[in-house]
Amino acid sequence: xxxxxxxxxxxxxxxAVLCVLISLLVSAASSEDPEVIEAxxxxxxxxxxxxxxxxxxxxxMCKQYSNLAPSCGAPEFNCTECPDDWLHVGDQCFHLSTDRxxxxxxxxxxxxxxxxxxxxxTREQHEAVEQEGRRIGGTYTYYWIGxxxxxxxxxxxxxxxxxxxxxxxxxxxxxxxxxxxGGKEGEDCAVVDSFTKTWYDVPCDFSYPRIxxxxxxxxx
Numbered sequence: 733x734x735x736x737x738x739x740x741x742x743x744x745x746x747x748a749v750l751c752v753l754i755s756l757l758v759s760a761a762s763s764e765d766p767e768v769i770e771a772x773x774x775x776x777x778x779x780x781x782x783x784x785x786x787x788x789x790x791x792x793m794c795k796q797y798s799n800l801a802p803s804c805g806a807p808e809f810n811c812t813e814c815p816d817d818w819l820h821v822g823d824q825c826f827h828l829s830t831d832r833x834x835x836x837x838x839x840x841x842x843x844x845x846x847x848x849x850x851x852x853x854t855r856e857q858h859e860a861v862e863q864e865g866r867r868i869g870g871t872y873t874y875y876w877i878g879x880x881x882x883x884x885x886x887x888x889x890x891x892x893x894x895x896x897x898x899x900x901x902x903x904x905x906x907x908x909x910x911x912x913x914g915g916k917e918g919e920d921c922a923v924v925d926s927f928t929k930t931w932y933d934v935p936c937d938f939s940y941p942r943i944x945x946x947x948x949x950x951x952x
Contacts, residue, residue, distance in 0.1 A: 812948035819864055826860065828875060829941055832872070833939055848944070849877055865927065875942055877931070888922070907931060
């Protein structure tokens with residue numbers, strides 16, 4: 733038996749087991765079951781210690797897996813993490829904020845968090861946003877994303893100045909339509925409807941919640 737391949741297989745299985753264990757521990761720690769809430773502080777401290785040890789083991793196994801994966805044909809895995817309350821999708825972190833501002837102020841708010849308005853390019857990212865939008869249950873389902881054609885009408889660019897490669901406009905409603913009903917400037921900024929996972933163009937001075945994004949941090 734090839735020893736490298738054997739180690740790779742163990743890494744995959746071990747990674748899966750650790751993910752399940754960590755999920756169970758996190759679920760238990762955040763449970764709203766009265767018996768859990770009223771548990772002695774000693775039990776909570778022990779649970780936190782177990783979780784800390786598992787996380788350290790996970791980090792070490794993740795690094796070993798990443799080193800072995802290329803040599804044994806295993807799929808790549810990003811050993812990264814996001815801050816609390818941020819969504820972890822691939823190698824990116826996303827945060828849905830419910831306070832409402834215009835496009836420019838929203839971009840500033842994201843920069844204050846060390847990121848930028850979201851650049852949503854995959855279906856996976858849209859599905860994660862949809863699930864988080866339903867979880868927080870805000871009044872508004874529309875969120876600012878980092879997309880605008882303010883420089884040149886009809887040429888939509890992300891906040892990093894890149895152009896769209898895959899679009900998610902709500903074409904059934906004719907978006908983007910640059911409707912002038914919102915004002916003489918038209919509609920030069922974009923929001924995502926978190927429930928339908930589609931984009932709409934809207935006036936940049938309208939007030940909406942926002943989605944911020946930044947790179948996930950590589951585990952030490």
